[in-house]
């Protein structure tokens with residue numbers, strides 16, 4: 001019998017749903033609200049800083065922890081926006097996007113056989129990376145707003161039950177993809193108390209840190225006292241500067257945790273593209289107005305797409321952060337979210353993502369009544385999507 005070329009580690013992970021729906025979007029000429037990247041470009045000053053760095057010879061390997069000027073800029077940014085004190089020399093590692101940072105954190109802090117607790121729907125690399133390090137995920141479902149909850153919420157008993165003697169790490173994502181939940185200070189304080197009780201470390205994925213909508217306010221978990229000593233903050237410049245293709249990310253962690261993670265990073269990518277590191281330092285130092293304008297522009301896009309979805313008869317949940325909207329697809333007569341999204345892309349001409357792929361098999365049904373729409377798109381694209389939805393999406397009770 002011939003042996004599979006696939007390692008057991010990767011055998012569970014086929015082509016992602018993003019590839020499938022991007023191909024379908026292209027085939028049907030659909031407006032693509034599936035992919036979570038902007039269809040507009042990042043700031044000129046930052047692009048020019050990258051060009052300048054290349055011209056001026058910043059083209060060889062950076063130091064593995066990250067170019068010092070970028071580490072200083074990351075520390076300054078953490079103080080400016082989050083009131084967090086960061087030592088650029090002992091607490092920061094620059095990575096190739098948040099994606100690499102997440103793998104480094106798991107490699108550095110989690111052993112085979114350990115358990116990792118995370119909320120679902122989850123960002124898909126969490127599941128894969130937990131598997132890659134031989135750990136077991138314990139998923140806690142977020143539940144949609146209802147009569148008793150104004151926002152997405154979770155059951156504290158379910159969270160408590162998921163944490164056990166083998167739990168090494170809890171993954172938080174705030175603002176959250178795809179629900180748009182922004183964890184409140186009170187939730188973070190209670191999570192901190194639980195993690196302290198069970199000696200659990202926290203990975204806080206904050207790639208949407210600058211995309212929140214008042215009255216919601218992003219609270220950096222590492223600034224909550226009970227979480228400060230146990231939290232690794234992961235972020236990147238992709239979403240904050242509309243430069244997702246650059247893949248410049250970073251971790252901020254107490255020195256002992258950063259040391260563990262750096263040990264992994266040095267053998268995963270060793271270092272991240274030098275000229276882009278120089279430019280990211282310039283990005284993080286942009287004036288206040290840049291960040292205020294970014295959030296204001298996303299607020300306008302959120303309102304635009306929310307109106308379009310509602311006019312098409314979809315019950316859309318208002319996100320407090322990130323650039324995604326989840327909509328309830330009950331009432332449209334489809335067996336599940338995949339069937340709905342296939343119909344949407346081929347018959348309506350709009351691509352969305354079926355969120356059931358962001359759930360464990362146990363809770364997959366929770367995602368089967370939803371569709372995810374991205375609003376990191378220009379007004380013309382959002383308007384065309386809304387027009388098509390209004391014209392062609394009809395309830396099929």
Ligand SMILES: Cc1ncc(COP(=O)(O)O)c(C=O)c1O
Nearest residue numbers: 097098099123177207236238249
């Ligand atoms: C929640 C979350 N974490 C991490 C990432 C990956 O970030 P990066 O592009 O910096 O690797 C994404 C990208 O979509 C994301 O949504």
